[in-house]
Amino acid sequence: xxxxxxxxxxxxxxxxxxxxxxxxxxxxxxxxxxxxxxxxxxxxxxxxxxxxxxxxxxxxxxxxxxxxxxxxxxxxxxxxxxxxxxxxxxxxxxxxxxxxxxxxxxxxxxxxxxxxxxxxxxxxxxxxxxxxxxxxxxxxxxxxxxxxxx
Numbered sequence: 001x002x003x004x005x006x007x008x009x010x011x012x013x014x015x016x017x018x019x020x021x022x023x024x025x026x027x028x029x030x031x032x033x034x035x036x037x038x039x040x041x042x043x044x045x046x047x048x049x050x051x052x053x054x055x056x057x058x059x060x061x062x063x064x065x066x067x068x069x070x071x072x073x074x075x076x077x078x079x080x081x082x083x084x085x086x087x088x089x090x091x092x093x094x095x096x097x098x099x100x101x102x103x104x105x106x107x108x109x110x111x112x113x114x115x116x117x118x119x120x121x122x123x124x125x126x127x128x129x130x131x132x133x134x135x136x137x138x139x140x141x142x143x144x145x146x147x148x149x150x
Contacts, residue, residue, distance in 0.1 A: 066097030
């Protein structure tokens with residue numbers, strides 16, 4: 001049976017490992033989005049599409065900031081005895097960061113579908129993706145039954 005310190009250590013390691021899974025996705029999306037203004041076709045985007053582009057970039061940047069925050073907190077407060085506080089704050093940051101990531105993915109899909117097809121198709125595609133992401137990332141985990149203490 002683990003004591004309180006061992007539990008906090010384990011949970012913090014689990015959280016940091018989970019972030020190692022999410023961060024590459026954010027980095028790839030961010031990197032892709034950052035290159036778009038330097039491509040030949042970017043100037044052809046309408047004002048609305050440019051707004052969606054900037055929205056996607058801003059959401060990805062926010063996601064990146066929130067998903068990296070736990071590592072920064074851990075490093076800044078290393079060996080300070082604040083692990084439980086770091087764990088609680090970091091868990092909240094991770095959820096917020098995943099929310100921004102889901103929104104960034106939806107905004108990116110909307111932009112791409114709007115350029116390729118039209119606004120209605122883009123709205124349907126982004127809405128479906130957004131709905132599925134919210135359900136699978138945020139709703140389904142809340143439906144799990146609590147494990148017994150045994």
